Amino acid sequence: MPKVSSVVVPYAAYLRVYEPLAAFSEPERTHWARYARRRDRPSYQDELRRSLADLLPTPPVAVPVHESADAFVTEVDGVLCVCPWRTRLRGWQALTTLDEELPPTVRDAVLPPLVRRQAALDYERWLARNPDARPWIRTATWQVPLNWFVLVGDEERRFGKGTGEVPPMLRYRTPMVQARRRVARALRTLKDAVEEGPLIDGLVDVGRWLEEFHPRSLVELDYGGLVHAVPAGALEDDHSAADVAAGIDALRRGDGPAAGRAYGRLVQRWRAVRDLRSAN
Secondary structure (H helix, E strand, O other): OOOOOOOOOOOEEEEEEEEEHHHOOOOHHHHHHHHOOOOOOOOHHHHHHHHHHHOOOOOOOOOOOOOOOOEEEEEEOOEEEEEEOOHHHHHHHHHOOHHHHOOHHHHHHHOOHHHHHHHHHHHHHHHHHOOOOOOOEEEEEOOOOHHHHOOOOHHHEEEEOOEOOEOOEEEEEEEHHHHHHHHHHHHHHHHHHOOOOHHHHHHHHHHHHHOOOOOOOEEEEEOHHHHHHOOHHHHHOOOHHHHHHHHHHHHHHOOHHHHHHHHHHHHHHHHHHHHHHHOO
16 A cells, blocks of 8 residues: 655554454454455554645545544454554544644644534534444544553563664553553542542543453553654653552552652653644
8 A cells, every 4th residue: 555655754642452353243343354464554654644645635634534444453362453543533533622732823724614614513423323433542642641651561561772764662562451450440549649630530531431342452552653752762761651650559558759759750751742842
């Protein structure tokens, strides 16, 4: 499958769920079984390039006209697991947060109000026919939300420095049952130790999302193109999941200073990345 361009599209991280093939009904199950045998499966970079290319026409295409038939594929203990892209659905959902992501002048230049209104109407009609629809992928730009790190453990961390044209890689993979267990434990601790806030709200939200999937699924936290916003040495030393776990454990033990130190490390690390967003 041809690529739109060879340019690397950075600064987005991903939380993905890979479901076993048995979780899909026909004819989708057969489609993914055939798809998994392909050798030319596109990457997340290809998806981003296509989306950016859709913004070039006049008027721009806010979301794809048709849903993507692509997916990420992996094997877990010999079982084929699939993470459908669902690019169209995710595009619609991303439009609902556009006001928070871009200044009005930039937003209207990229996607004029008429285009956004039409996309919103299309989504409303589609959602009425598909009320239980949910994406297999969540995306975050210029950061990895702290609640994502609750799902994984430092022992599940995989880092690759990258060589030549191969970019660096940082990701975590964990069984669904483990991710759900970590969410439940963290919520108990946080609700006992701190006031309601964004961390708890985000963790409740991601926990509900995980409940939508097959219990034998695989959860993946992938830094994706965000690795290009982090200096190589800092990326290799990034153990944010360990810091989050240490902070929650400290709260569980009633050790406020230790929790503060863990949180301080996280703030310092991710502030440096977020500051790049507004840099020239």
